[in-house]
Amino acid sequence: MNTRELVELAQQLRVDSVRASAAAGSGHPTSSMSAADLMAVLLAHHLRYDFDRPAHPGNDRFVLSKGHASPLLYSAYKAAGVIDDEELLTFRKLGSRLEGHPTPRRLPWVETATGSLGQGLPVGVGIALSGRRLDRTGYRVWVLCGDSELAEGSVWEAAEHAGHEHLDNLTVIVDVNRLGQRGPTRHGHALDAYARRFQAFGWHTVEVDGHDVDAVDRAYGEAASTKGQPTAILARTLKGKGVTDVEDREGLHGKPLKDPDEAIAELGGPRDVRVAVHEPTAARMLHAVRAGHLELPRWDKGGDDVATRDAFGQALAALGDGRGDVVTLDGEVGDSTRAELFAKKHPDRYFECYIAEQQLVAAAVGLATRGWVPYACTFAAFLTRAYDFIRMASISGSGINLVGSHxxxxxxxxxxxxxxxxxxxxxxxxxxxxVLYPCDANQTAQLVARMAGREGVRYLRTSRGGSPVIYGPDEEFPIGGSKVLRSSEQDRMTIVAAGVTVFEALAAADALDREGIRVRVIDLYSVKPVDRSTLRRAAEETGCLVTVEDHHEEGGLGDAVLDAFADGRPVPRLVRLAVRTMPGSGSPEEQLHAAGIDAESIAAAGKLLVEEAVVR
Structure with a gap:
């Protein structure tokens, strides 16, 4: 397209953004209008993409980080001929593919769900890592960000990581339109303020008038030709560009235009420009989805104690032998999580993300979009930093494995x-x-392998200290199941435990048995989905349940057990033992006792429960 045609395309994108938002009665047309020239040039001249084959290995990858500007994205889809005008006007309506913020669950051309700002670039880094280190098919990753979201720390985790990895296949386009939701952004139109920050992390930067299509075109070309550095294109734009009543005005964020017909007329009216997006170059994926025979490590039942984190590391390394699509990411704790065992055997599929948990999870999401099966590992406590990324991964339908140790x-x-x-x-x-919480080595190894075949977000909780091997290496552990470790017809209560508390429960059962109280013990290793049938049977046969967990009482094992009785049936007599105080430092044994979740505490609670049941 020549300059005039690019300008016409940009105006069409503005008009269609206004029309879609007007039809919905909501949306973000002004945020879409500021970036219309940026999108027009990318779509017409630089993006290489086969919309009929969104999985084509040579396709460039585009991430709309400013997901609220979805009218712009959908207008671009219309210009590319993959949706029609009728569908465009279903924007934000129930059942429409064109949701308020784009998701890959609905649209095959969307890489990742966005809308929680500050996530597009971190996920884009993960996709670019895949392209550079694994896929090696030459595609580029383009990420369109807003300037407001550059206040998010996750953006700078991503910027540093991209610079460190020299991701010259990654370009971020920042729509610096000066206005956020409630008013001006921190740096306004000071492009140099953003440039200095990106440059500090090793990026090449280009400052440009975002409404000069020829200048934008040159900037994109410069990004594509830059080697050894990612590129940040910092584009000065005006929110609501092209419509006098809204251009560069505060207080209009997230609102359809008051007079859309007048605005459309000022923009030159509707158009029907069609874009022939460049085809990707021929390419094929180099990695095998599965290769070799999976041979998990094995431990002898009753042998030496083994920490589940150790079993996890060995099982993950073995899984890497058997499956060429498994990759591992670490938050600079691989020596503790034992992810380093995978690194030693498969260094080409190991990604060190350092102490940047948001980038850790985002990179996993990015790698998953390219068909890899990621295991992202850190301490369980530190995954809380990345919870919004985990939540958004679920919205994306992303298949990622998270492992929290300690x-x-x-x-x-x-x-x-x-x-x-x-x-x-x-x-x-x-x-x-x-959600899985194994207690011994063989159980851990089996669950590590089973996670790889699940959909959605999968979480494995591992423990620091050694624990007895109570299961044989050929035991099966289906997800959604449990193991009944002690059972008799004389059982008067059931103890439900998982992980480290399984052994405390067994010891408590022995103590109660010596007092003539027979106890059933269930290892509820699958916390979600939970084994409802086994729990219901235990409640019917023993009448009383005690849940014991090394976790706060809210939302953990006890609540998972209660879910088994959420269908209206009577809830059994239930005692829930959990960590209810703020712990300090001490030995593991002292900690379990202080929290009231050791064998002595379990036995005392169980005895009291049975005695009360007799009295009643």
């Missing part, structure tokens, strides 16, 4: 800042998630 008070002397005590609740609340 969970609970059982880690001992490090104190509460290192103790993951909220992680089960956090992960259970994620839509479509899987």
């Amino acid at each position: 969970a609970g008070v059982a880690i001992g002397q490090d104190g509460p800042s290192q103790m993951g005590l909220e992680d089960l609740a956090m992960m259970r609340a994620v839509h479509g998630s899987t």
Whole structure:
């Protein structure tokens, strides 16, 4: 397209953004209008993409980080001929593919869900890492950001990581329109303020008038020709560009225009420009989805104690042998999580993200968009920093595996800042998630392998200290199941435990048995989905349940057990043992006792529960 045609395309994108928002009665037309020239030039001249084959390995990847500007994206889809005008005007209506913020669940051309600002660039870094280190098909990653979201720390985690990795296949386009939701942004139109920040992280920067299509075209070309550095194009724009009543005016964010017909007329009226987007170059994926035979590590039942974190590391390395699509990401704690065992065997598929947990999870999401099966590992406590990225991964339908080690008070002397005590609740609340908490080595290895075949967000909780091997290496552990470790017809109560508390529960059962109280013990290793049938049977047969967890009482194992009785059936007599105080430092044994979740505490609670049941 020549200059005049590019200008016409940009005006069409503005008009259609106004029309879509007007039809919906909501949306962000002014945020779309500021970036229309940037999108027009990218679509017509620089993006290489086969819309009929969104999975084409040579396709460039585009991420709309400022997801509220979805009218602009959908208008671009119309210009590319992949949606029609009728569908464009279903924007934000129930059942429409064109949601308020784009998601890949609905549209095959969307890489990742956006709308929670500050996430597009971190995910784009993950996609660019895949392109540079794994796929090697030559595609570029383009990320369109707003200037407001550059206040997010996650953006600068991404910027530093991209600079460190020399991701010259990554270009971020910053729509510096000066206005945020409630007023001016921190730096307004000071492009040099943003440039200095990106340059400090090793980026090449280009400052440009974002409404000069020829200058934008040259900037994109400069980005594509820059080697050894990612490029940030900092484009000075005006929010609401082209319509006098709204251009560069405050107080209009997220509102359809008051007089859309007048605005459309001022923009020159509707158009029907069609863009022939450049085809990607021929390419093929170089990695095999699965290769080799999976042979998990094995431990002898009753042998030496093994920490589940150790079992995880060995199982993950073995999984890497058997599956060429498995990759691992670490938050600079690989020596503790044991992810380093994978690094030693498969360094080409190992990504060190350093102490930047938001970037850790975002990179996992980015790699998953390219068909890889990521395992992202850090301490359970530190995944809380990345929770918004986990939540958005669920919205994307992303298949990622998260592994949190050093969970609970059982880690001992490090104190509460290192103790993951909220992680089960956090992960259970994620839509479509899987939450697993193994207690021994063979169980851990089996679950590590099973996670890879699940959809959605999968979480595995591992422990720091060694634990007995109570299961044989050929035991099966289906997700959604549990293991009944003690059972008899004389059982008067059931103890439900997981992870480190399984062994405390077994010891408590022995103590109660010596007092003539027979106890059933269930290892509820699958916290979500939970084994409802086994729990209901235990409640019917024993009448009383005690749940014991190395976790806060809100949202963890106890709540998972209660879910089994959420269908209206009677809830059994239930005692929930959990960490209810703020722990300090101490040995693991002291910590479990202080929290009231050791064998002595379980036995005392169980005895009291049975005695009360008899009285009643």
